Amino acid sequence: MIETQEWRHERERMVKEQIVARGVEDQRVVDAMMRVPRHFFVDKIYAHQAYNDYPLSVGHGQTISQPYMVAVMTELLELKPGDAVLEIGTGSGYQTAILALLCKMVYTIERLSALKESARDKLDRLGFKNIAFMTGDGSLGWPQYAPYDGIIVTAGAPEVPNALIDQLAEKGRLVIPVGSELYQTLNLVTKQRGRIFRKEIFECTFVPLLGKQGWKE
Ligand code: SAM
Numbered sequence: 376m377i378e379t380q381e382w383r384h385e386r387e388r389m390v391k392e393q394i395v396a397r398g399v400e401d402q403r404v405v406d407a408m409m410r411v412p413r414h415f416f417v418d419k420i421y422a423h424q425a426y427n428d429y430p431l432s433v434g435h436g437q438t439i440s441q442p443y444m445v446a447v448m449t450e451l452l453e454l455k456p457g458d459a460v461l462e463i464g465t466g467s468g469y470q471t472a473i474l475a476l477l478c479k480m481v482y483t484i485e486r487l488s489a490l491k492e493s494a495r496d497k498l499d500r501l502g503f504k505n506i507a508f509m510t511g512d513g514s515l516g517w518p519q520y521a522p523y524d525g526i527i528v529t530a531g532a533p534e535v536p537n538a539l540i541d542q543l544a545e546k547g548r549l550v551i552p553v554g555s556e557l558y559q560t561l562n563l564v565t566k567q568r569g570r571i572f573r574k575e576i577f578e579c580t581f582v583p584l585l586g587k588q589g590w591k592e
Pocket of ligand 1: 433437438439440463464465466467468469470471484485486487490511512513514529530581582583584585586589
């Protein structure tokens with residue numbers, strides 16, 4: 376059984392204390408965070424920590440992001456039900472599930488096929504039908520389905536990849552951590568009448584984006 380009363384209580388506490396109390400206001404994002412069973416996306420040995428206020432290991436040296444970070448990055452995208460979103464760094468698939476509840480289609484890329492397969496299996500079991508998966512270098516985007524109304528990068532890049540700017544729709548929003556391999560600043564990049572605007576949100580720490588327009592492997 377995926378869901379129990381106890382997990383639901385844990386999730387309510389997480390949403391109230393870590394998400395709403397810290398200023399996330401978009402009710403659709405709050406509702407999505409309330410619906411997705413985060414404990415299902417982590418290894419069984421970490422399940423009892425799934426609703427705590429920090430990232431957790433998902434194996435292969437990678438992490439599932441802190442719940443608050445997932446909520447803020449999602450809120451910054453300002454997603455509408457008809458939107459198409461590109462996600463770079465599928466990881467556990469947890470952020471993918473939140474996005475899939477809020478838009479029409481999610482295109483998600485993960486460079487490690489073992490993580491992609493595990494995420495795909497979990498998202499299939501939860502019944503999601505609006506997610507396309509790819510194993511590969513997400514720093515190059517996924518040109519086939521561009522342009523995207525939203526692009527979210529859940530790994531830290533040295534710079535905003537040009538490929539992602541090119542694949543962002545007019546009025547689109549791109550959320551990406553930019554900085555060194557250890558520390559970054561969350562950036563919001565928007566495109567209006569072909570012009571690019573960039574705003575820094577706050578400091579953060581993500582695993583590196585490895586690839587042609589990321590850090591060298
Ligand atoms: N959003 C994920 C979740 O909810 O579990 C967490 C993602 S984790 C912080 C970052 C992920 O980005 C890792 O799984 C890593 O393998 C992946 N990654 C790093 N560089 C990548 C690239 N160039 N293309 C695709 N995925 C990449």
